[in-house]
Structures are given as C-alpha cells and as structure tokens.
Amino acid sequence: MLSQIKSSGLLGVNGVIVTVEIDISRGLPSYSLVGLPDAGIKESKDRVFSAIKNNGFKYPMERITINLAPADLKKEGPAFDLAIALGILSASDQLTWEEPENCLIIGELSLSGEIRSVTGILPMVLAAKNTGIQKILIPYGNRNEAAVVQGVDVIPLRDLNEAVSFLKNELIIDPFKVDLNQLLAQRRDCHGIDFSDIRGQDQAKRALEIAAAGAHNVLLSGPPGAGKSMLAKGFSSILPDLTLDEALEITKIHSISGLLKDNAIMNQRPFRAPHHTISKASLVGGGRIPKPGEVSLAHLGVLFLDELPEFQKSALEVLRQPIEDQEVSISRVNASLTFPASFTLITSMNPCPCGYYTDPSHECICTPQQVRNYQGKISGPLMDRLDIFVEVPSTSYDELQTKPKGETSQSIKKRVDAARERQNERYQDLAIFYNAQLTPRLIERFCRLGSAEQKLMEKVYTKMNLSARGYHRILKLARTIADLDGSETISVAHLSEAIQYRGMPKLP
Incomplete structure (x- = not known):
C-alpha cells in the first residue's frame, strides 16, 4: 500500500516542502530510501524501526520503499524521521486520518519514540504556510519557535504514541500560541554597556x-x-x-544554524x-551543503572585528x-545558495604592533617599517569600503575621575x-531602508550639493585622492x-x- 506525507527540508535560509512517499509491497524484507538523502536520513532506518517497535506498533517485515520528493533536491538531517514512521504506519493500515495533504510533519525520533527538536523549524513552518498547509505537527521542544508564525495551527508533540493518538482523533x-508583541518587547541588555558608562571619547560616540x-561601516583606531x-x-x-519582519528574517538564519536554543524569536539585533x-x-559561510557564516549571522545587526590586522588577509578579502552586495553567494556541486548579509561592520585596530604609535603618554618601540607593515595588512580596497575612521x-x-557622565x-x-x-519616509517607494544602501x-x-558644497567636494576629491567609491561614501x-x-x-x-x-590611520 502507498502513503504520502508532507514534511519539510531546508534550502539555504528557506524551507522547502518535501513529500515522503512510502510503498509497502510483498517481497523479502528490505528498506530502500531514495531521493538524495544524506547519511543522517539514511540512518533513520534504525531509529524508525526501534521507535515503532518500542511504542507497541508492528513494523512490517516486507519490502519498504521510501522516496523523498522532489528527487533532485539534496536532503539532510533527521527532521523526516516522524514523517517516515507515520507513513509506514499508514501504509501498513495501522493508522488512518483525514486530510493528510493538509498536514506537515516534522521531527526526529529517538529509539524510544520520543520526538526530539530539530533545527530550522521556523523557515519550515513559513514554507508550509506559504503553500497553504494549515496543520503542522512539530517536536514539543520547538513549539515556541514554530508558534511565531501566525495563521497556522502548530501542534507540539512529545512522542510517537501521542502523534498517532492525535491523528486518530483519540487525543x-x-x-500552541505565543504573544509576538510580548516577545519583541522583551529586549535583552546589550552586553550591559551604556554610552553614559564610557567617560570621554565624545568624537567616537558621535x-x-x-x-x-x-x-555605515566604522574603523576605530587607538x-x-x-x-x-x-x-x-x-x-x-x-x-x-x-520590526517583526526583521526579527523573523534574523530568526530564520539563527534557526537553521541551531543557535536559537530556548528563544522563540530574536528580539535584539545580532552582535x-x-x-x-x-x-x-x-x-x-560554506561547507559541503553551504551553511551561513558570521556575516549572515550578523544580518541586520553588527559584525565586530577586533584587532583587524590580526585576521588572515584571505579572510578579510x-x-x-x-x-x-549585502549578500553572500556560495556555489557547491550539490547546491548554489545565497544568504543575506546586510550588516554594519565595526572594526578596531591598534596603530602599530606594540599599540602605542599615536599615544603621547607611551613610547612606541616599533620601527617605521613595522608600523607600515602592520597597517599594510589591511588592503586598500577593504579600507575604501569603510565609511568612518x-x-x-x-x-x-x-577624565576618568572628574569628567561627568555623558549622554x-x-x-x-x-x-x-x-x-x-x-x-524610511524618503525611500518608502524604493527597495532600500537606510543611506548606506544608496546606489x-x-x-x-x-x-544633491549646492554650489558651495560642490566646490568643497572638488577640492577634497583632489587633495585626498579619493576613488569614486570614496566620493560616494x-x-x-x-x-x-x-x-x-x-x-x-x-x-x-x-x-x-x-x-x-x-x-x-596615520603612517610614519
């Protein structure tokens, strides 16, 4: 007998609907899994077998063929375990329920049948909503994250028996619902640092x-x-x-990276x-199946690179x-994906290896050549992409003892x-949100500049030997x-x- 159950996988930062097709036919007992599964999915055979057996159901000792459609999409992770188990029970006439096509099933199974949390639940639920699926069965541990998506019924489940009882209408x-406004209102403390705690440094604060x-991107030197x-x-x-849309976009990236932990939604800009x-x-970002890197995890937030010259030059480039481009495109044999990367870059550096080249109260022990080599680790093209020095x-x-606290x-x-x-008002009809995005x-x-401003800009352009990018910045x-x-x-x-x-930064 054939059964079809909808589940979901990931493609970049987006969820994609996967149909789990299971056919049970007469023949020697076998288990065949096709549809470009990775090792984690192939190992589901043993998890599903033990979960079905240990929850009082009968595992069919026949020829079992499982297809994950679409067959040309690479699938990974254990999120299909629950769908495969329920599909086997359905195809072997141990489970029947109404409207299986309007139900999405996600979850990893333990050997005892417990349904464990999976990563990337938010983009999966969003994909289900966008395709019109109304009911979504998810692990109990993912309930807060999944319920962030409004307009669908999120059903949290603890184990395989509970899932079967729910589908049979016996339970x-x-x-599950959450209050989005309350979640967004719970702002976390930003590292416990307020600008009023920093004495002096008025120019840097400005x-x-x-x-x-x-x-705008910033370089702090000192x-x-x-x-x-x-x-x-x-x-x-x-x-x-x-905003809510920004929070959901950030949460999707952290969800597929497994960084949400107990948080239902990212309510603070990432740092x-x-x-x-x-x-x-x-x-x-990278990997055999590309995953987001730090630039994507900092999307709509801050990427802070401390001691900039100490980074590998290849990494900086x-x-x-x-x-x-405010995005990252990664191409692999298995997939070519694009991750968002609209972040504010804050960098810092010492002016020389010992750190005291510009400090009047400390003597610098570096030679002029050492200072030039140190600052030369940061290429001109990268420096040209920074707005503020x-x-x-x-x-x-x-200053520490007598200067009053600032703003x-x-x-x-x-x-x-x-x-x-x-x-926002100025660019409301355009696909940009702030000045750094201006083309x-x-x-x-x-x-536009007036005549006096144009004359000033002309002098500066020549004197500072600016590039076109520097002029626009x-x-x-x-x-x-x-x-x-x-x-x-x-x-x-x-x-x-x-x-x-x-x-x-000054050179000797």
Whole structure:
C-alpha cells in the first residue's frame, strides 16, 4: 500500500516542502530510501524501526520503499524521521486520518519514540504556510519557535504514541500560541554597556551615532585600553528596535544554524564578534551543503572585528563582496545558495604592533617599517569600503575621575530613530531602508550639493585622492548627518563633518 506525507527540508535560509512517499509491497524484507538523502536520513532506518517497535506498533517485515520528493533536491538531517514512521504506519493500515495533504510533519525520533527538536523549524513552518498547509505537527521542544508564525495551527508533540493518538482523533491537543508583541518587547541588555558608562571619547560616540543612523561601516583606531571594544559593544544599545519582519528574517538564519536554543524569536539585533583566527568559510559561510557564516549571522545587526590586522588577509578579502552586495553567494556541486548579509561592520585596530604609535603618554618601540607593515595588512580596497575612521585616544586619570557622565544610550537612540524614520519616509517607494544602501543613481537624486558644497567636494576629491567609491561614501555619510540634523539639504557643515571621518590611520 502507498502513503504520502508532507514534511519539510531546508534550502539555504528557506524551507522547502518535501513529500515522503512510502510503498509497502510483498517481497523479502528490505528498506530502500531514495531521493538524495544524506547519511543522517539514511540512518533513520534504525531509529524508525526501534521507535515503532518500542511504542507497541508492528513494523512490517516486507519490502519498504521510501522516496523523498522532489528527487533532485539534496536532503539532510533527521527532521523526516516522524514523517517516515507515520507513513509506514499508514501504509501498513495501522493508522488512518483525514486530510493528510493538509498536514506537515516534522521531527526526529529517538529509539524510544520520543520526538526530539530539530533545527530550522521556523523557515519550515513559513514554507508550509506559504503553500497553504494549515496543520503542522512539530517536536514539543520547538513549539515556541514554530508558534511565531501566525495563521497556522502548530501542534507540539512529545512522542510517537501521542502523534498517532492525535491523528486518530483519540487525543485533543490545542494549537500552541505565543504573544509576538510580548516577545519583541522583551529586549535583552546589550552586553550591559551604556554610552553614559564610557567617560570621554565624545568624537567616537558621535561617529558611532552617525554609523547607527545610516548603517555605515566604522574603523576605530587607538592604543590598547582606550575603550575601542567597549564602544563597539555599546553600539548595539543605540540601534533601532527590530520590526517583526526583521526579527523573523534574523530568526530564520539563527534557526537553521541551531543557535536559537530556548528563544522563540530574536528580539535584539545580532552582535557577532568572531576571533581573529576564524577561517574564510566560517566568516562568509560554506561547507559541503553551504551553511551561513558570521556575516549572515550578523544580518541586520553588527559584525565586530577586533584587532583587524590580526585576521588572515584571505579572510578579510572575502568581506569585500558581502559589504558591497549585502549578500553572500556560495556555489557547491550539490547546491548554489545565497544568504543575506546586510550588516554594519565595526572594526578596531591598534596603530602599530606594540599599540602605542599615536599615544603621547607611551613610547612606541616599533620601527617605521613595522608600523607600515602592520597597517599594510589591511588592503586598500577593504579600507575604501569603510565609511568612518575614528582615532580613539587613551583616557587620562582626570577624565576618568572628574569628567561627568555623558549622554545615555537611550537619549542617543532617540536621535537615531528619528533619522531612520526620515530615511524610511524618503525611500518608502524604493527597495532600500537606510543611506548606506544608496546606489550611485540614487545618490544623484537624494544627495544633491549646492554650489558651495560642490566646490568643497572638488577640492577634497583632489587633495585626498579619493576613488569614486570614496566620493560616494562621503556623500552618503553627509546625507546621514543631515538627517540627524533634521535637514533635507546637505550643507557645508554636514559635508565637512563627513569629510573629517575619511582620514585614514596615520603612517610614519
């Protein structure tokens, strides 16, 4: 007898509906699984056999053929276990239920029949909703994440017996619900760092405020202990709150990576700070079946690279394409996938190997050649993709003891939110959301300069030997500064402030 049950797999950051077809026919006992399964799916044979036997059902000792359709899509992971088990019970006349075509079944089975959590449940449920499937059976441990999707009935199950009883209408399980507004309102503390906790560093705080308002990339340069890492970690506290669509997009990426843990939804913009020993594949994504890297895990949030020159040069160079395109395309024999990677890049570095080249209170022990070699580890093309360069000087004892606390992050965030709101209104008919996304054509439209501003820009372009990319980045930066100032036009003052942030780290 033949049975067909809908389940789901993953393709990049999206779910894809997979039909589990099971045929049981007369012949010598055998178990054949086709449809490009990986090793994890092939091993389901033993899990399914033990789960069926240990829950009081009869495992058919006949010829069992299982096809995962579409057959040309590579499948991986144990999420098909429950669907295969229920399909075998259905094909062997031990289970019948109404409208199996309107039901999606996901879950890993233990040998005892317990239904275990799987990764990527959110994109799977979203795929089911988009195809019109109303009822979704999922592991009990995934109930919070799955219930984030509104408009479908999420049924959490603990074991195989419970699943069979529910499908036979012998057990009533109410669909699980969550309060999305409450989940989004539960903002987590951003590393416990508020900008008011950082004494001094007013120029760096102003630069980070501009970066948050327009999603611009930043390089913080200064001696050890000046507060670069603390400023970068506090940057998250002034970023705009997530919208529901943004939260779902971020949650999908973290879900397929298995990083959600007990969280139902990502209610805070991600802050990723990989160690400088990270490989290229871990940074941008990769693997036999491509998985998201740090640039995708930082999507709609912050990617912080501390001690930038210490990273492998090959790893830094692969950042150039994601910074420009805001996505990562990875091609393999098995698949070619695209992951989103729209992040704000915050980097920090010492000016030299010992760290004290620009510090007036410490003597630098590095030779001029060592300083040039150290800063030369960061290529010109990568530096050209950074918008803001800020020197972070060391803080004196008097500043630490006597200088009053500065503005709170909440106060700065209000200005950032207002600037982002202006950008949302300006670009509401376009496929962009903030100034850093402006293309050259849109720059001509929204970053027009007056005669005085054009004269200033002409002088700067020649004197600083800017590239076309550098020229456009100054204009986008000036547009953000004008938005923070509540101005629809870019003035000389806005342009001058943007220009001063293009100063590269000093060389001897």
